[in-house]
Amino acid sequence: MGFSYWYLYYSFKHDNKVKNSIPYDKYGSLLKKINTTFKGDVRDYVFYKFINLNLNAVINTYEEFKVAAKNTLPYLGNINSTLYQNELITLINKKEYELGKYKIGDAAQAFSLVDNKGIKHTLSDFKGKVVLIDFWASSCAPCREETPYLNKLYERYKSDSRVQIISIAVRDRKDAWQQALQHDKPKWLQLFDGDGKTSNYFTNAIPKFVVLDKAGLIINLDAPAPSNADKLETIIKTQIEKDK
Known part of the structure; x- marks a missing residue:
């Protein structure tokens, strides 16, 4: 199933090359592609890996997170694995708590x-x-x-x-x-x-x-x-x- 995860990026890059454009919302576009490209356990796995990676290592600000979470939530119901669903919901809640502590316009944390x-x-x-x-x-x-x-x-x-x-x-x-x-x-x-x-x-x-x-x-x-x-x-x- 690991191959399917990397195939997602290859096919996404290929589609953009054919269209000669890159979508403004890359994260949301990739979620949509996962939903339409894969089925069953493979789709569950790719959804889980993709969302986990982005929320943990790519999204850095509260503003980015709010957009990503809005895009993510509609797809959680398409994941059949209860384990994956629960882990991703926990991750989203944890990430909102972490990033929500400090946002643009807030007073900087003293040190x-x-x-x-x-x-x-x-x-x-x-x-x-x-x-x-x-x-x-x-x-x-x-x-x-x-x-x-x-x-x-x-x-x-x-x-x-x-x-x-x-x-x-x-x-x-x-x-x-x-x-x-x-x-x-x-x-x-x-x-x-x-x-x-x-x-x-x-x-x-x-x-x-x-x-x-x-x-x-x-x-x-x-x-x-x-x-x-x-x-x-x-x-x-x-x-x-x-x-x-």
Whole structure:
């Protein structure tokens, strides 16, 4: 049945190539394709694998989740397996609880963390600044690939008192984090979260980039990576220019 799951993506890609277009709602379109392409136990399996993967590893914000959940719920009744149905309902409820804690416009979760020099920093220290938070880990290759781009961003804004860039190491060992800093030599503020104090900011994979406004409100919970500099800087500049 595992082959059927990957066949879904192959056939979806083939259909879009023939039509020369990609649907705006890829998630909803794939749910529809699963429902019409597969039958019986195979359909149950593909529904389960697809929904599980997307809710656990792809969907990052409450806004994305609400759209996905709205698309998903009508298809749950087409799953014959009670076990799959119950597990997916539990997952949807859990995901809504996790992502619902922090939404765009909410006050950012306060934290107090120590930097690589042993100095404690709290989120309130940066009130009045646009804050970009980078969540990463020393063992995360995609995270560390963003370091050169973060360095360029830091060089651009290091003299601008209106902007603060912070990297927070999560799901990491302190010794591994310190070794990574010695190797990569980032110049901006580096904090270590060994106790999961900031875990509510991200429920899925890292790297994860979050933007807060000058009042400490969440502006973007899934901001573009620094390697996508134009899009990220547009968000930062928009917030800088507000309330001049």
